Structure formats: structure tokens, C-alpha cells
Amino acid sequence: DARSVFNKMQERNVVSWTTMITAYAQNGHGKDALKLFQRMQLEGVKSDRITFISILDTCGSLAALREGKEIHARIVESGFETDVIVGTALVN
Numbered sequence: 001d002a003r004s005v006f007n008k009m010q011e012r013n014v015v016s017w018t019t020m021i022t023a024y025a026q027n028g029h030g031k032d033a034l035k036l037f038q039r040m041q042l043e044g045v046k047s048d049r050i051t052f053i054s055i056l057d058t059c060g061s062l063a064a065l066r067e068g069k070e071i072h073a074r075i076v077e078s079g080f081e082t083d084v085i086v087g088t089a090l091v092n
Contacts, residue, residue, distance in 0.1 A: 012043075018051040025058040033058045034067055047078065049086050056089040 006012070006020050017040045024033035037055045040047070047055075052075055059068035072090060080086045 012045065014045055014048050014051060017045055018048065018054060021051060021058075022054040025054050025061070030058040030062045030064075034062070034064065037071075041074070047074065049080055049083050052078075052080055052086050053089045056086075057092065060092055 002020065002023060006016060009016060017036070021033045021036050021040070024030070024036060033055065037047075037051070037058075040051075052071065055071055056068065058064070059071060075081055075086060075090070
């Protein structure tokens with residue numbers, strides 16, 4: 001399955017991380033998406049706007065307010081707070 005392929009990858013970039021996070025989020029596995037996002041952060045991979053949009057949607061679906069606030073802080077740190085699409089995801 002996709003997760004086993006992902007785990008076997010020697011090098012993962014923001015695209016591979018975001019793809020897995022989004023797949024989890026869109027298939028009803030929001031908690032797994034959040035865990036994977038946290039792992040991505042721990043491994044030092046910088047999120048892009050698509051990562052943030054996907055994980056914010058997950059937080060909304062799970063009513064995960066604390067995680068949403070933490071991600072909002074990362075968005076500000078990363079300079080995406082002025083991005084219109086990311087801002088829309090924050091409002092949702």
C-alpha cells in the first residue's frame with residue numbers, strides 16, 4: 001500500500017509528505033494525517049501552502065482546536081498568513 005512505499009522511500013520531500021497527509025485526510029483518517037504532519041515537522045521538512053491547506057481541513061473535520069492553533073502559528077512563522085487560499089482554509 002501507499003504507506004509502505006512511503007516508509008521505504010530513502011528521501012522524502014514536501015510533495016511526498018503532503019501526498020500522504022492529504023490521502024489520509026481525504027479518506028477519513030484525520031488522526032493519522034495529524035500524526036504524519038507532526039512527524040514531517042520533527043524531520044525538518046518545511047510545509048508548503050498545500051500541506052497547510054490539507055492539515056487545516058483535517059483539524060476542522062476533527063474539531064482539533066489545539067492542533068489548529070499550533071498549525072496557525074506555523075503558518076505565521078512560515079510567512080503563509082497572507083496567502084489567500086491558506087487564509088480561507090484558516091477561516092473554515
